[in-house]
Each structure stands twice: as C-alpha cells, then as structure tokens.
Amino acid sequence: VCMLGQIEEIVDNSVTIKLAIDITEQPNLVNLHVVFEEDSGKKIVAEIANVDKVKMIANVVGEINDNWFTPGASSKPSFKSKVRLITMDELELLFGKQETEFGYTNFGTSNVYEGYKINVPINEFFNAHFSILGNSGAGKSCTVASILQKLYTSSPEPPINSALFFFDAYGEYTHAFGDLHKENPALNYKAYTTNVIDPDCEILRIPVWLLDVDDLALLLDANTPAQLPILEKTLKLVPILTGNSSIVIKRKNDIIARALQDILLSGNDSTKIRDQVIAVLTKFNTPELNLESTIAQPGYVRTLKQCLYVDKTGKMQEMELVVEFIRGYITEEQEEISEADKNKFYTLNDLELAMEFALISEGILKSDKVFDTANVMSVRLHTLATGDNRHYFSYPRYVTRDQFVDSLLWDSKTNTRAQIVNFNINYIDDRLAKVITKILSRMLFLKASTTKPRGSLAYHIIIEEAHRYVQHDSDIELLGYNIFERISKEGRKYGIFLALITQRPSELSDTCVSQCMNFVILRTLHPVDLQYIKEMVPNVSSEIVLQLKNLKPGNCIAFGSAFQVPTSMYIDLPNPRPLSNNVDLENVWYKKPEINPMVASMNGNANNGVSMGGTPQIQTVTFNPNVTQTVQPQQVATVVAAPTPTANPNVAVGMGAGQTVQTTSTQNRFIQPQTGTANA
Numbered sequence: 001v002c003m004l005g006q007i008e009e010i011v012d013n014s015v016t017i018k019l020a021i022d023i024t025e026q027p028n029l030v031n032l033h034v035v036f037e038e039d040s041g042k043k044i045v046a047e048i049a050n051v052d053k054v055k056m057i058a059n060v061v062g063e064i065n066d067n068w069f070t071p072g073a074s075s076k077p078s079f080k081s082k083v084r085l086i087t088m089d090e091l092e093l094l095f096g097k098q099e100t101e102f103g104y105t106n107f108g109t110s111n112v113y114e115g116y117k118i119n120v121p122i123n124e125f126f127n128a129h130f131s132i133l134g135n136s137g138a139g140k141s142c143t144v145a146s147i148l149q150k151l152y153t154s155s156p157e158p159p160i161n162s163a164l165f166f167f168d169a170y171g172e173y174t175h176a177f178g179d180l181h182k183e184n185p186a187l188n189y190k191a192y193t194t195n196v197i198d199p200d201c202e203i204l205r206i207p208v209w210l211l212d213v214d215d216l217a218l219l220l221d222a223n224t225p226a227q228l229p230i231l232e233k234t235l236k237l238v239p240i241l242t243g244n245s246s247i248v249i250k251r252k253n254d255i256i257a258r259a260l261q262d263i264l265l266s267g268n269d270s271t272k273i274r275d276q277v278i279a280v281l282t283k284f285n286t287p288e289l290n291l292e293s294t295i296a297q298p299g300y301v302r303t304l305k306q307c308l309y310v311d312k313t314g315k316m317q318e319m320e321l322v323v324e325f326i327r328g329y330i331t332e333e334q335e336e337i338s339e340a341d342k343n344k345f346y347t348l349n350d351l352e353l354a355m356e357f358a359l360i361s362e363g364i365l366k367s368d369k370v371f372d373t374a375n376v377m378s379v380r381l382h383t384l385a386t387g388d389n390r391h392y393f394s395y396p397r398y399v400t401r402d403q404f405v406d407s408l409l410w411d412s413k414t415n416t417r418a419q420i421v422n423f424n425i426n427y428i429d430d431r432l433a434k435v436i437t438k439i440l441s442r443m444l445f446l447k448a449s450t451t452k453p454r455g456s457l458a459y460h461i462i463i464e465e466a467h468r469y470v471q472h473d474s475d476i477e478l479l480g481y482n483i484f485e486r487i488s489k490e491g492r493k494y495g496i497f498l499a500l501i502t503q504r505p506s507e508l509s510d511t512c513v514s515q516c517m518n519f520v521i522l523r524t525l526h527p528v529d530l531q532y533i534k535e536m537v538p539n540v541s542s543e544i545v546l547q548l549k550n551l552k553p554g555n556c557i558a559f560g561s562a563f564q565v566p567t568s569m570y571i572d573l574p575n576p577r578p579l580s581n582n583v584d585l586e587n588v589w590y591k592k593p594e595i596n597p598m599v600a601s602m603n604g605n606a607n608n609g610v611s612m613g614g615t616p617q618i619q620t621v622t623f624n625p626n627v628t629q630t631v632q633p634q635q636v637a638t639v640v641a642a643p644t645p646t647a648n649p650n651v652a653v654g655m656g657a658g659q660t661v662q663t664t665s666t667q668n669r670f671i672q673p674q675t676g677t678a679n680a
Helices: 088-095 122-126 140-153 213-219 225-241 246-264 270-283 319-327 348-361 368-386 388-393 401-409 430-450 475-479 483-494 510-514 527-536 542-549 585-590 597-602
Strands: 005-011 014-019 033-037 043-051 055-065 068-071 082-085 104-110 117-121 130-133 164-168 189-193 294-297 300-303 420-424 459-464 496-502 518-521 555-560 567-571
Touching: 005 055, 005 082, 033 055, 033 088, 043 088, 055 088, 068 088, 104 122, 104 140, 117 122, 130 140, 140 459, 140 567, 164 430, 189 401, 213 225, 213 430, 213 475, 225 246, 225 348, 225 368, 246 270, 246 319, 246 348, 294 319, 348 368, 368 388, 388 430, 401 430, 420 430, 430 459, 430 483, 430 496, 483 496, 483 510, 496 510, 510 527, 527 542, 542 555
Parallel strands: 130 496, 130 518, 164 420, 164 459, 189 420, 459 496
Antiparallel strands: 005 014, 014 055, 033 043, 033 082, 043 055, 055 068, 104 117, 104 567, 294 300, 518 555, 555 567
16 A cells, blocks of 8 residues: 655644655546544545645545444544555445445446446435535536436336426426336326416316415415405305305305495495495395395385485485395304315305405405405406416316325326426416415425325425525515425425525525535536535535536536535436527527528518528628718608519518618608609
C-alpha cells in the first residue's frame, strides 16, 4: 500500500497532508478518498479537496469500524496515522456493491471512480421525502425518468405494489413511461389529461361530492375564515336540496320561509320588500311555496303575488296576511333527514343552488357585510359551473373517496393495477393546477392516514415544477394548514411521500424542503438558490457549491440518508426519454417552408413576391442619401378595371390582379380631391 505522506495540520474538519510522493507522476487525486489508519485498526475516511506539488487538503467524511462505515466528522485522525488511498472493499462500504441486489436500484455511474456503479438502497431513498433540483436544461426530467425507469428494470424484482402519482406540468413523461407494460406485463402506466378539446387519454375528472370545506375554499379562492361557514352550510344543504322526499321539501320550505320573513320584517319600504320577495321566490320555490301559492280568506282566494301589491300610498296593505302565511312554513323542531333521503350524487349546478340557499339563509339580503363577504364565492362558483373548467368536476357515477383513489390506479385497458399514474396538468392555468394538485394530494393523504393497519400501503406524490405549487401560501392562515407541509411532517408514518422537482428551490416551502431526507442536485447557477441549498441541505460545503455551478448536463451530486457521503455521479440517459429536449433552431429556422396549396390559391395563384421554389424573394430599393424626396399628397387607392387579369409580381399580397395600390406617407395620409370622374 502506497503511503501518501504525513499529517501536517488538523483544523476542524480539514486535514493537511505533506506529500511523500511525486504528485506529477500521479493521476488526478481530487475528490478521491483517503484513509487515515492507526495501529489500533481505527480508520478515518476523508475526501481530497485540494492538491498541490507539496501538500494536499482532505475533509473528513466518516469512520470505518468493524467493516461498517459511519458518516460524520465526530472523529479526527491522529498525527501518527498512516495515510493511503481507499481500497475497493472499503469503497463498497461508501457507495455500495457493484451488483444490483434485491432492495437496491441503480442510479448512475460515479464521476470520481471510473465505471463504478452507484446502487442505492430503495428503502433508504424512497422511504422518505426527496428533492431533485437543478437549472432548466441541467437534465432534471431525464434524471427523474432514468431513476424511475431503473427502479422498475434494474432491480431483480420490480416493485409491483408501488403507487407513484406524477403531476406532470408539461405533459412530457408519458413518452418515457408509456411502454412500461411492454417491458414487463406485470407493470402498468396510466395517464390522465386536462386537454378536453383533443384528449389523447382519459380526461382528469374529480367527483364534486368528494370536495369538503377545505377543498372548496381553495377552489373558490376564499380569502378569509369568515367565508368558511357559508361553505359548510352549502355542503350541508346540497344533499338535502337535491332530494325529493316530503321531508326534504319541508326543509326547503323552512329555509325559504325564514329568508322571506327576514325580508318582510326588515323595515325597508314596501316596494323594495315586494321586489326582494318576488326575486327570492322566482329563483327558490317548491310546489307548495311559490308566487302562485294561494292564500284563502273568507269569500275569496288570492295568490301570494297578488297579496304583494303596493298601493299608491306606498304601502303593502296585506303585509300582515303575507307574514302569517309565510310563518306557516317555518318549523321550529326540524325533523331529522335520514341518509337515505339525502342525495349524495350531485353536480356543480346543484352545489351552486345550495350555496344560494345558504346565502339567503345567512341573511345575505339584509346585510351588506354578508353580501360582500360571501357573494364573491357565489360568483366564482357560477363561473366554474358554467365555464370550461367544469369538465374537471363532472364525474359519471357515484363513488366514495376510497373507490375514487383506487380507480385512479386501475388500468381498464389491461384490467390490472398501474404503478405510475400521470396527471398531465399542462392545459390548465397555474392557479387551477395548484388547486387540483392540492385536492388530489389531500385525498391521497386522507386515504393513507385512515387505512388500517397503518403503513400497509405507500403513495408517492411526484410534483414537477414544484415551485409553482409547493409554496408558503395563505392556506395556513385560511385553513390552519398547508397540505404539502402536513404531508412532509406527518406523511412518513402513514406511508405517503413527497418528491419535489424544481429549478427554483428558494421558492419552495421551507417546511417541505427541511423534511426532505435525500437530494439529487444538478447544475445550479442562481446565487440565491445556491445559498439556499448551502443553508438547507446537509453536508453541503463551499467546495460542493462551487462544483454545482460547473456540472455538465446529466451530472449531479447526491446527498442524504440513502448516500453515505456526498456522491458525484452521471445519471444514465433514460430510454425512452421524456419530451423535454430543447427546440432545434437549426431545423426550425433554416428548414425550407412547404407551400400550402390552399394559401397559394387564396393569393390568386400569383407569386406575390414568393418564388415557386418556396423561398421568399426579398425586394430591395437602392437608397441614395444625397437625393431629397418630396412626398406629395396623393389618392389613397385608385382601382382600375382591366379587361384581362394578368399576374403581376409587383401587385401587393392579398389584392386581385388588375388592382394597384398607392399608399401615402404616414405624415400625409389624406385623400386628394378629384376633379374628374373615376374609371369604372
């Protein structure tokens, strides 16, 4: 064994070694590992950081005891230690064996030790939250695709019970995983799209009856806790109002009657009271309580609408009669409505109607404050129920939450369970994409946290462009929690994990990043992100930060519980790759355009300045700065009829043959008065 030299200085975690070898005769030693070995058998491992012709500096990374490597710098070498390079057997303690055994998956190849495979323990990496960080173009998409492809192909036995839910911001991963079933019939990939116009797979649809108060608050962009009681009442009313039993009709009458009583006793002028009563009963009515309901008196019968008549003096003469009639529908002791009488299968339109009932029952018509607070949600719900986004909340049949989650994983084409589920959220705006991501993540969390025995299933939520969705936003002030932060703090014990893929780690929720146990970091350039990584990620030194700025695409440095030491490696290209490659400008800019026959015919079969070969002919005019040109007022357009249309290459595009166009200067754009007669 070649001794490299003697320890000269130990400062904190850094060891300076005076070299006893001719460094000019050696290969590059930077980033290799050395062992400080004592006679007692104690071995301290360090990574070479800097080398010159006289000395080298190495940073302590761990200790080997009883053929077991323990990361950390709690122990320091003694000055009498022998200094040598690490052996292959010792290297396996740091980076794993070269054979991909059961329970391991291959990530890539070491950048430091040529040809050395980096095999990672599955339980250490995937049994915790993790992040994949890097600039745009650094290779994040290919890294993610390669890691997941190898998870299912490099291990002797694929994880057939895994459940990976992928929120695909650009719709690029179907190309990488679409043929998973062909590789192994036991594996399946399922995709959902938000493209309702030209879908290439099943459209993502969420049953509206599975949305609870928190989901609706996010969906309707509630901004104050004062709005939550309206949503609670809406959800309480909607299964009642969509029913048709006699008990349900009686409850509807009670709600309408209480709202009408508040209006009638509001003290407003009679005309306003009449108009509000008519407005309410026009929109909310039952077969028993409506504008045509009859009020009988001795000798005659009138409708409710007739009794609302306001005379010339501005008084409603039958006010007392109307109030007494309305009070007849108010029930002080309300009968309990059974679950059988409630309609659990409802739509956005039903939800909108229930919210309007909730608003009038909360006194929206007699309080401007209530109106201002609650009406904005009613408007947003109406927009959702009537707009294009309604498609994502229209589900064809009734299912429970657990049935819905299970259906997401079931592939009807192969009649088997899928291991990867992709949600292509590329076709919706960021706000809705963020809300849908939170709603689905919360459903997965609720199912995982209520499954018994606890931890008997595992869900992984993988979020591309996570800085758009996993932020420190207003959820905590509104609901008391953020679902991603709750998953990051509580998900591990329930078997639900986050994977955050982003190019801007500094924009992520600090709580979520702090709970990540593993990091795969590709080239990062932004100084704010580099400083954030240095502060938030364990075992990141200034030397490593400098390396992150200079990594080639596809190269990364990995940290965390699955890696004994910071590991620099090259991630193998996935096969097939995701659709994340850059635009080929040489092809786009310089490819000869094809002639569209329809466009050519629309242009009157004239060249119009375009040659038959398809390349535009650029017409130029010689400019002489010594010649002064005077712009004379002239007619904007003169149309001259020609007996025989002929193609003229000087005719402007879009004009027919035989027409000429003369344009004036922008400073003199007016029509010259004519003294003659225009040619016809």
